[in-house]
Amino acid sequence: MNIIEAQNLTYKYPDGTKALDDIDFSVEKGSITAIIGQNGAGKSTLLLHLNATLRPANGAVYLENKPFAYDNKGLHLIRRKVAMVFQNPDDQLLAPTVRQDVAFGPKNLKLADAQIKQRVDEALRLVGMEAYADKPPHFLSGGQKKRVAIAGVIAMKPEIMVLDEPTAGLDPQGCTEIIDILDELNAEGKTIIFSTHDVDLAAKWANNIYVLHEGRIKRHGSPSQIFADHTMISETGLKLPGFVQTFRELKLRGISGGESPLTMLNFVESVSKPFDVLKVRCAIASTDVYSGETVGLVMKNGTLCTTRVDDDPKSVTSVFGTVIFEARAGEDIVVGEITGILSPKTGVIHIVPIPRVIEGGSRAVDLGTICRIIAGQSPDKIGAMGTSAKVVVKKAGIKCDFEVDVIQSSILAALRGLNVMVFATGGMVDRVIQKIESNNKQGGQHIKYLRVS
Ligand SMILES: Nc1ncnc2c1ncn2[C@@H]1O[C@H](COP(=O)(O)OP(=O)(O)O)[C@@H](O)[C@H]1O
Numbered sequence: 506m507n508i509i510e511a512q513n514l515t516y517k518y519p520d521g522t523k524a525l526d527d528i529d530f531s532v533e534k535g536s537i538t539a540i541i542g543q544n545g546a547g548k549s550t551l552l553l554h555l556n557a558t559l560r561p562a563n564g565a566v567y568l569e570n571k572p573f574a575y576d577n578k579g580l581h582l583i584r585r586k587v588a589m590v591f592q593n594p595d596d597q598l599l600a601p602t603v604r605q606d607v608a609f610g611p612k613n614l615k616l617a618d619a620q621i622k623q624r625v626d627e628a629l630r631l632v633g634m635e636a637y638a639d640k641p642p643h644f645l646s647g648g649q650k651k652r653v654a655i656a657g658v659i660a661m662k663p664e665i666m667v668l669d670e671p672t673a674g675l676d677p678q679g680c681t682e683i684i685d686i687l688d689e690l691n692a693e694g695k696t697i698i699f700s701t702h703d704v705d706l707a708a709k710w711a712n713n714i715y716v717l718h719e720g721r722i723k724r725h726g727s728p729s730q731i732f733a734d735h736t737m738i739s740e741t742g743l744k745l746p747g748f749v750q751t752f753r754e755l756k757l758r759g760i761s762g763g764e765s766p767l768t769m770l771n772f773v774e775s776v777s778k779p780f781d782v783l784k785v786r787c788a789i790a791s792t793d794v795y796s797g798e799t800v801g802l803v804m805k806n807g808t809l810c811t812t813r814v815d816d817d818p819k820s821v822t823s824v825f826g827t828v829i830f831e832a833r834a835g836e837d838i839v840v841g842e843i844t845g846i847l848s849p850k851t852g853v854i855h856i857v858p859i860p861r862v863i864e865g866g867s868r869a870v871d872l873g874t875i876c877r878i879i880a881g882q883s884p885d886k887i888g889a890m891g892t893s894a895k896v897v898v899k900k901a902g903i904k905c906d907f908e909v910d911v912i913q914s915s916i917l918a919a920l921r922g923l924n925v926m927v928f929a930t931g932g933m934v935d936r937v938i939q940k941i942e943s944n945n946k947q948g949g950q951h952i953k954y955l956r957v958s
């Protein structure tokens with residue numbers, strides 16, 4: 506079902522600038538939609554129509570198939586269901602303290618004081634800003650301000666979150682943290698619409714992409730459809746995601762194959778099959794090796810390593826090769842004339858569900874049990890997804906290897922033969938499982954997973 510939709514939307518600013526020209530735009534409930542386009546393409550203007558900040562000159566916007574009504578009652582309904590996070594948090598954060606700011610929306614919804622307090626606490630906890638509740642927003646860093654602005658929107662419990670360039674101006678860590686929070690909200694069922702010119706983000710995160718150019722929709726489709734059209738991407742002043750560029754170069758050389766990748770994981774898969782037959786591999790020398798020596802090759806802790814032929818290699822590996830340069834133990838080497846196929850045994854992903862903040866979060870978890878689960882499996886890598894899971898891991902004093910891009914990093918590690926344990930909050934559990942299953946279906950190496958309860 507389309508939760509929000511625009512038809513034949515045209516908009517002119519009062520000075521005569523035609524910012525949008527006959528836009529058709531629709532978003533499915535529960536999806537993540539990206540609007541990409543260069544500066545001045547009309548992204549912000551389009552987003553401002555979705556919560557009725559701007560009103561179309563022509564055409565119409567529909568919420569759940571009903572045209573927007575711009576009277577007081579209509580606007581109240583729209584603003585309750587569609588919440589907007591502006592590009593610049595300074596345009597949004599106006600109250601003297603963080604807490605008052607986050608309470609602003611719920612107050613407008615005329616909720617009771619106790620309910621407002623509960624919503625504000627919950628929202629601040631979800632974005633990890635409860636410790637800053639009594640600070641003035643202008644003392645915060647860019648990333649912290651953005652989190653508070655998002656908390657203000659969460660506190661209104663909207664169905665649709667519209668975010669104008671949510672990652673602009675943030676450092677890479679801040680950027681992934683914000684996306685992680687939004688991803689958790691999406692897993693809980695919120696529809697997300699955002700604008701960006703970060704094509705890598707749109708490629709890996711969005712379900713649907715609209716390309717906007719000079720006020721018109723140039724194209725819409727899935728990320729793979731959008732980034733398969735290289736000409737359109739360059740005509741609209743955008744660039745291809747980094748992986749797609751690398752993939753194209755490798756494909757031209759006959760190393761990569763298949764469809765254009767959209768993530769690191771897809772990219773690794775696109776080269777992994779031809780790699781099995783490549784005659785040269787990089788590895789780590791386990792012992793000193795000399796040029797011309799025949800060595801066995803094994804995967805150890807997720808890395809390809811040599812093993813001495815005279816150490817009864819048949820019991821360890823059926824893959825052999827010849828060392829090209831001499832090297833000392835621990836150094837990188839190149840091995841040629843490889844016989845046998847290298848397909849490392851994949852690791853197992855253990856998924857440990859953690860209750861969401863509103864289900865008690867980390868307080869509902871027994872840390873002793875968590876430590877016992879880890880001791881029982883002794884995973885090679887540990888990941889945490891979602892606010893509660895991250896808090897649990899921190900409280901238990903566990904070193905966490907993956908806190909961002911957790912699903913992809915876990916699958917990549919499992920493909921290298923490592924065992925991974927992922928602590929996942931609420932709806933993120935299903936998301937991990939879906940991703941592993943879809944990866945397994947795509948015909949790569951099969952990864953086993955277990956849900957620990
Ligand atoms: N308040 C305004 N008055 C006049 N023109 C504007 C205003 N805001 C934006 N524009 C113009 O509308 C077009 C689309 O702008 P905008 O929606 O901000 O693009 P984007 O968000 O993609 O960078 C641009 O040509 C911009 O200069």
Ligand SMILES: [Mg+2]
Nearest residue numbers: 548549550669
């Ligand atoms: Mg803009």
